[in-house]
Amino acid sequence: MKSWLKTQLIAKYSTTMSLVAIIIVIIMAMCFSLFSHYFAKVQLSSTLNTISSDLIDNYTTTIGDYQSFIKPIVKNISFDCGSRDQKYIEKLAYNNYYIRKIDIETNDNQHCSSFDSNKTEFNSMSVFIKRLDKNLSLWSTLNNTNEQSILSLIWKGERGQVIIHFEPIISDVIRNKYCDNCILSVISTADNTNKKTYSYNDAKSLLKSPPITTEVFSNGLVLSNYVDPKLLSIISMDLKPLLFFIGGVLGFIVFLLLNFYIKRKLSLHSLIEKGITRKEFIPYFQPIVNVNSNRMYGCEVLVRWWFNKKELISPDDFIPYAEKSGLIIDITDVLLEKTLIQLSSLNWKNSSAIISINLVPEQLEDKQHMRKVVDLIIKSSILPKQIAFEITERMSFTDIDKAASVIDYLKAQGINVKLDDAGTGYGSFSYIQNLNLQSLKIDKMFVDMIGTHDHKLFVLDSIIAFGKKAGMEMIAEGVETKQQSDYLLQHGVYLQQGFYFSEPLKFEQFSRYFKQDQK
Numbered sequence: 076m077k078s079w080l081k082t083q084l085i086a087k088y089s090t091t092m093s094l095v096a097i098i099i100v101i102i103m104a105m106c107f108s109l110f111s112h113y114f115a116k117v118q119l120s121s122t123l124n125t126i127s128s129d130l131i132d133n134y135t136t137t138i139g140d141y142q143s144f145i146k147p148i149v150k151n152i153s154f155d156c157g158s159r160d161q162k163y164i165e166k167l168a169y170n171n172y173y174i175r176k177i178d179i180e181t182n183d184n185q186h187c188s189s190f191d192s193n194k195t196e197f198n199s200m201s202v203f204i205k206r207l208d209k210n211l212s213l214w215s216t217l218n219n220t221n222e223q224s225i226l227s228l229i230w231k232g233e234r235g236q237v238i239i240h241f242e243p244i245i246s247d248v249i250r251n252k253y254c255d256n257c258i259l260s261v262i263s264t265a266d267n268t269n270k271k272t273y274s275y276n277d278a279k280s281l282l283k284s285p286p287i288t289t290e291v292f293s294n295g296l297v298l299s300n301y302v303d304p305k306l307l308s309i310i311s312m313d314l315k316p317l318l319f320f321i322g323g324v325l326g327f328i329v330f331l332l333l334n335f336y337i338k339r340k341l342s343l344h345s346l347i348e349k350g351i352t353r354k355e356f357i358p359y360f361q362p363i364v365n366v367n368s369n370r371m372y373g374c375e376v377l378v379r380w381w382f383n384k385k386e387l388i389s390p391d392d393f394i395p396y397a398e399k400s401g402l403i404i405d406i407t408d409v410l411l412e413k414t415l416i417q418l419s420s421l422n423w424k425n426s427s428a429i430i431s432i433n434l435v436p437e438q439l440e441d442k443q444h445m446r447k448v449v450d451l452i453i454k455s456s457i458l459p460k461q462i463a464f465e466i467t468e469r470m471s472f473t474d475i476d477k478a479a480s481v482i483d484y485l486k487a488q489g490i491n492v493k494l495d496d497a498g499t500g501y502g503s504f505s506y507i508q509n510l511n512l513q514s515l516k517i518d519k520m521f522v523d524m525i526g527t528h529d530h531k532l533f534v535l536d537s538i539i540a541f542g543k544k545a546g547m548e549m550i551a552e553g554v555e556t557k558q559q560s561d562y563l564l565q566h567g568v569y570l571q572q573g574f575y576f577s578e579p580l581k582f583e584q585f586s587r588y589f590k591q592d593q594k
């Protein structure tokens with residue numbers, strides 16, 4: 076069934092799913108590229124933040140605190156703008172990456188500079204930031220050429236003043252890559268919100284929108300980066316192909332997850348679950364014959380799946396999974412309920428026939444569940460002593476003591492437990508001993524060996540010998556020929572089940588068989 080089902084489901088599936096995959100990939104790819112403006116903003120702010128932080132870190136370690144920085148410098152200046160002063164400030168500016176320019180203005184109106192002879196104008200574009208001590212103050216100035224805010228330190232003494240202009244904070248890398256004058260870095264203090272000071276020409280438009288990043292440094296300065304929307308558009312266009320690709324890949328991952336989910340939904344597991352809810356599991360009955368009397372000893376209930384009420388599925392296709400996943404518990408409940416209703420209708424309790432139902436160890440270890448099962452049996456018109464459970468030794472018990480106590484409870488109710496598939500699995504002898512079992516079913520595997528010289532025939536003989544010695548009731552299953560039946564009978568196994576007598580029958584057929592047998 077699994078393969079049959081799979082072909083049915085997968086055929087329908089793969090065409091739909093390929094289409095779904097393409098749609099999801101395209102939608103995700105488009106969504107991602109639609110958000111390119113947002114990602115551009117994120118990318119730019121993160122770049123600006125990193126650069127600003129790096130620069131500020133270096134700046135702080137190189138310049139240190141302003142007072143200690145300026146002190147030795149002032150000491151070395153003669154305030155005469157002579158060649159010694161000139162050389163000194165040129166060297167200082169040259170050697171320090173963060174110093175752009177140093178100006179000296181003497182009290183007798185002399186002026187000299189490390190860079191050019193232009194006198195620095197502190198005009199409307201300059202902002203007084205703070206006074207650091209009686210000689211020292213910090214200013215921020217917008218630089219005319221690139222509109223970056225730069226820091227200026229002014230030391231004013233009796234002999235004149237020294238003005239140190241630092242390099243602007245923001246790296247040229249960003250500006251040069253995309254556009255000129257599209258990033259404006261403004262240094263201010265937290266309480267200085269008077270932007271008017273900066274507002275001139277191009278800078279005016281940049282300052283219209285809020286800064287893209289704002290960083291507050293330990294010395295109280297605030298660095299804000301204003302960005303031209305044009306720049307964001309350029310970066311956003313740059314990012315579009317990459318985002319389209321990432322969106323596509325993520326779309327594909329989403330598709331894979333969805334596919335996994337849907338496949339699971341359509342998997343055997345969910346189909347069985349659906350089958351349980353719809354009560355699609357029905358009992359078939361295979362007679363067990365007492366060959367001595369040629370009468371029916373009882374029957375084994377074998378489950379069939381009436382899938383979608385269209386297809387009859389044999390247990391080999393779903394029982395192994397149902398047992399592994401635990402779904403067998405619910406299947407058995409459905410099966411038991413139907414069995415009890417159907418066999419009650421045959422007036423079963425007036426016969427001495429046994430109904431054998433297959434259970435897995437897990438079910439036998441759950442006393443609470445077994446109590447419910449017993450209640451269900453008691454409520455029906457079938458007598459508990461007419462019920463037997465077959466417990467397969469293909470699977471192991473996890474708690475043999477629990478199982479033993481449940482089996483004792485069942486016995487007390489009159490319900491017998493048989494060891495199924497004896498000799499094929501985990502521990503026939505230990506189970507018989509520990510669980511105190513009195514019946515065993517000899518698996519078809521051994522019955523098949525009758526008439527051959529296979530060594531398994533010795534196993535069959537040994538099982539029979541053991542069963543006899545232990546005084547156990549033995550049922551041979553899978554009896555297909557007269558030769559097998561005779562051999563078993565000669566060896567004392569007179570309870571037999573197999574195609575030689577009857578295949579598993581659906582209720583209508585079994586009911587005829589039963590009525591015939593009861594005559």
Ligand code: C2E
Binds near residue numbers: 377398435
């Ligand atoms: P099993 O308990 O050993 O049941 C006997 C299986 O042998 C049945 O197969 C039966 O149809 C088949 N059989 C009986 N006589 C002959 C024969 O002469 N020749 C051949 N070739 N086969 C014969 P089925 O019904 O297909 O069930 C297969 C297995 O599925 C069962 O083996 C049992 O282990 C499991 N099973 C069936 N119903 C249930 C159930 O309700 N609960 C659980 N846990 N397992 C079940």
Ligand code: CA
Binds near residue numbers: 375433465495
């Ligand atoms: Ca069985």
Ligand code: CA
Binds near residue numbers: 519552
């Ligand atoms: Ca078997």
